[in-house]
Amino acid sequence: MGGVVGKGESPKKASIPETKLEAKMVEAMQRRASQGSSMKSFNSIILKFPKIDESFRNCKDIFEQFDEDSNGAIDQEEMKKCFHKMEISFTEEEINDLFQACDINEDMGMKFSEFIVLLSLVYLLKDDQNTLHVKSRMGMPNLEATFETLVNAFAFLDKNKDGYVSKSEMVEAINETTSGERSSGRIAMKRFEEMDWDKNGMVNFKEFLFAFTRWVGIDDNEDEEEGEGKA
Numbered sequence: 040m041g042g043v044v045g046k047g048e049s050p051k052k053a054s055i056p057e058t059k060l061e062a063k064m065v066e067a068m069q070r071r072a073s074q075g076s077s078m079k080s081f082n083s084i085i086l087k088f089p090k091i092d093e094s095f096r097n098c099k100d101i102f103e104q105f106d107e108d109s110n111g112a113i114d115q116e117e118m119k120k121c122f123h124k125m126e127i128s129f130t131e132e133e134i135n136d137l138f139q140a141c142d143i144n145e146d147m148g149m150k151f152s153e154f155i156v157l158l159s160l161v162y163l164l165k166d167d168q169n170t171l172h173v174k175s176r177m178g179m180p181n182l183e184a185t186f187e188t189l190v191n192a193f194a195f196l197d198k199n200k201d202g203y204v205s206k207s208e209m210v211e212a213i214n215e216t217t218s219g220e221r222s223s224g225r226i227a228m229k230r231f232e233e234m235d236w237d238k239n240g241m242v243n244f245k246e247f248l249f250a251f252t253r254w255v256g257i258d259d260n261e262d263e264e265e266g267e268g269k270a
């Protein structure tokens with residue numbers, strides 16, 4: 040797209056009301072976290088990064104398939120068709136909420152990294168419904184293993200199973216791995232701040248996913264400079 044750099048700069052503040060969809064996402068995560076996690080440590084999550092990265096890259100084909108006008112972004116109509124094709128049903132309101140949730144820089148088009156977040160959220164939200172095949176809800180078995188890893192990683196971090204990762208949970212997770220090295224607290228803080236997009240002291244699954252796509256190194260457009268919002 041390009042040209043709307045200034046608009047995308049400011050992160051959303053806590054004034055954004057929580058949508059029904061976000062409430063559902065937290066509920067779904069609570070349910071999932073209560074089932075426990077097969078992750079043993081924060082390091083075991085990091086060790087999966089290369090595999091996740093590879094799998095994300097394979098998503099690119101799917102992205103391009105649904106980006107019908109090939110403008111490098113998925114708009115709401117294209118997203119609807121995408122769900123239709125995957126035989127995933129959402130209400131009109133859910134579709135709006137999902138789109139808004141994932142179109143983080145509000146330019147009315149989902150870029151590749153945002154699309155990955157979308158698919159991961161869909162995976163989580165449809166987790167409790169038996170309407171689709173158990174093994175392959177979205178018809179993309181390889182990808183689903185990756186989404187499952189992401190859900191699993193979050194469930195590992197969410198020690199008290201409330202659907203959010205707090206700062207202290209993050210510290211706890213990192214300390215378990217590093218057995219109290221001095222730098223580990225700082226690493227935990229840094230990771231946490233990278234995740235807590237709206238700076239409300241809690242990280243939900245969506246924030247976690249956005250951070251994750253950055254950590255494994257997904258770039259939307261290698262030729263486009265966006266300032267990356269490091270600050």
Ligand SMILES: [Ca+2]
Binds near residue numbers: 111112113117
């Ligand atoms: Ca498009």
Ligand SMILES: [Ca+2]
Binds near residue numbers: 197
């Ligand atoms: Ca928690």
Ligand SMILES: [Ca+2]
Binds near residue numbers: 235236237240
């Ligand atoms: Ca937050």
